[in-house]
Amino acid sequence: MRYRILSLVPLLALPLLGGANDLPDERTSPSVSVEMREATRRIGRSINLGNALEAPVDGEWGLTIRKSHLVSIRDAGFTAVRIPVRWSAHVRRTPRQQIDEKFLSRVDSVIDAALENGLAVILNVHHFEEMYRDPARHEPTLHAIWRQLAAHYKTYDDRLMFELLNEPHDRLDAQTWNAVSSRLIRTVRERDCNRILIIGPARWNDPDLFPSLELPPEDRRLIATFHYYSPFEFTHQGASWVDDSEQWIGTKWSTNSPSAAQIKRDFAQVAQWGSQQGRPILLGEFGTRRQADARSRIAWTRYVRQMAEEHGFAWAYWEFGSDEFGICELPGLRWDEKMRAALLGH
Template sequence: MHGPKIRFALIILCSIAAAPTWAGNRQRAHEMSARLDCGINLGNALEAYHEGQWGLSLRSEHFDIIRKAGFRSVRVPIRWSSHAQPTPPYTIDPRFLARIDWVVAQALAHDLLVIIDTHNDDMIHKSPQMHTERFLAYWRQVASRYRSAPDTVLFEILNEPHGNLTSAAWNRLIDRTLKLIRETNPSRMVIVGSAEWNGFQQLDNLEIPETDDNLIVTFHYYSPGTFTHQGAPWVPGSSAWLGTSWGSADDHKAVESDFVQVKAWAVRHDRPVLLGEFGAYEKGDPRSRVAWTRAVSSAARRSGFSRMYWDFATNFSLYDVQQNRWRTDLLDAVRADASK
């Protein structure tokens, strides 16, 4: 790794000393959500089976680059299952946990809020009942490890629940996971979204405890998929979408209409909202990608949602690691109306 080695314990102690005192009510969650804006996902690094396999290994300078560009938060997708025992007690490899410590410490050292996000847990999506205890074992270890971390470290229970993890099954898992996390982190800010890939259409089916004020609700936005995922090799049939453009009046109206729905839900439930992922795959034409990104980012900002772009430096990227430079047109679109 490049850059100075930073001791996680020191970062934790210093950050706790500097942390503000909160009233412990719903307002705190709204304020913390606002602090997340504007953020970026460190995608395709630690949620790969092994870091570097999907094109990105995190380095100290990445955090410096991100902060200097005006970003205030990072979301860290993590695949625990590739680094844990396959049988009880499902112990996570201490070396991998130390790597996560390093990432968290780097974020804190660069004045970035950081989201620890369980990502790409394929087994829980396929067989929720069979894998619930394993899933909870991961969170028991993570929650205990970061119990003394500053409030600028947030937890996200699970990225994009889908498959057999239906709304009903997902709501049950949310309940059990939150209770477990609250045993050691009673006031930790936790992020949770709806089933069906964190789609906003399922928000009305999301069940979260009314008495837990320390929650931020997330949704992901990649609509229309025929534009944002054209040519994406992991999406069956996406090669047929190549050449799809975006930017008509109807295209803009569709974004506005979707975000009006999310805003209405947020107001009814008095919950802060994080647009946890949005982006357009690299195969789209550059002008349309910029137009879509600006429209989505601006709509989120006007709606009062915090924003985190997908992703930093791989196939949706804002930053070209080969040329060591930002893609400034996309970067400006992501940061639309953001205060630094």
């Protein structure tokens, strides 16, 4: 989720760059293995536990994850949770850069509760702002984080998956991110050669940049991810962190909107890239602010979800229970049933 935007460039509203000629010949392309198809199925229909552990301090943004939340998520019909975590705020500023044990235990408790309730888990590194601004200086910290996490969770089964970094952007451009992510994969593989890893393109996991994403061809335990919030003026209307977004308040959306055809083209292009690269796809974030017109919000959510499922993508809605994008009222665990139906087909 974009929380540090100073001015809007609605990149996700642009047509996807490149075309079929930029991609490998299908006759020589690897296929997605049965095992990785099963991993994608396990993620399936997921939801983000946003505005919780990625806050500077757990609970500071108004949401503290509890076991009852995970039970409710399971009972609602979701199959997995994506857990955004701001690990960089909990690393000791010592040469070993150890993760604070108390915080790590807190994350353990959330992961364990999710797994105990039959939910697969995606664990990521979220809001590492320093890394985005100065990759060369802060890459060692990112490696230190993943060395510890890979070793700490090595005995967990394959329902736990790692997403190496949320929404690389700023100075972490496509070329730099390709180099950094390649090194991060090696760091994790030195300690856990089988863990499923999730990696997306630069520029906020922009699907336009899939053609520039370089993944090691020999590592087939990778899932490619992207985020989708187009049209941005609709999904982020009134967002306090986006300049001039109050001008968009009242923007509506329907399947007759011109952007509906663009969404369809965008998802088809992502599917083509995934097929020709032999990579399963995760739509790791998509969502609309609660301030949007309710009927429009439901229509957009259903349409994007359907586009993902038509192409065989797993997905994770942004998000569970905050007052920004959430679809469950807290406290009380009262789901927005129309939004739940838009996502789960009820």
